[in-house]
Amino acid sequence: MLAPGDRVPDARVWAAPREGPIQLRDAIAGDGYALLCFYLWDWSPT
Numbered sequence: 001m002l003a004p005g006d007r008v009p010d011a012r013v014w015a016a017p018r019e020g021p022i023q024l025r026d027a028i029a030g031d032g033y034a035l036l037c038f039y040l041w042d043w044s045p046t
Contacts, residue, residue, distance in 0.1 A: 002008070008028065012021040028034040
């Protein structure tokens, strides 16, 4: 969890399918709010 004023970690994220990764801080740059949804890939067979 990040608190207000925390530094955004150096992380690469994909903003859309078929696009290359971008820096997380670039994805949320600007004024306003950002909604981030993450899916941790399920490698189990079930």
